[in-house]
Amino acid sequence: MADLERPERLQIMLSVEELTALEDWRFEQRMPSRAAAVRELLRRGLMAEGMLNGQGAKSQDFGVLSDPAKNGEDEVPQSG
Template sequence: MPDKTSKRLDRLQIMLTQEELEALDNWRFQVRMPSRSAAVRELLRRGLAAEGYYSQAKSGSASSDFGVLDSRRGPED
């Protein structure tokens, strides 16, 4: 997997069922990912890491790094 400084040069097209797309969107909004692509990349990283094919330490970023809102700040901040 590329590090944070690598450019995304390869395109991957996937087909999803309506149920898979809804699950992806529900997860994406719950963790505040900015796009479906970012959500898919994060889920791929997590799945590969869970299977031992990718080290989370290599990614250099957490899903919260992709969030639109800062979850550490309250509504009054």
């Protein structure tokens, strides 16, 4: 039998809301499967926490309010 690329199995339980959010994100990102979507979200979370090598990612690549590719076009204006 051939060695598996991913020999570890992880089983999780999700609420209806969590599953809906996962499926919505998966389809928006055109991910091929739930497992692929979960792996990508897990990778992104671990990278954001500094627990995985970003492989060249910079802090500017991660944002909450804007897409860095838009050069701040969507940012919320600061008052004062």
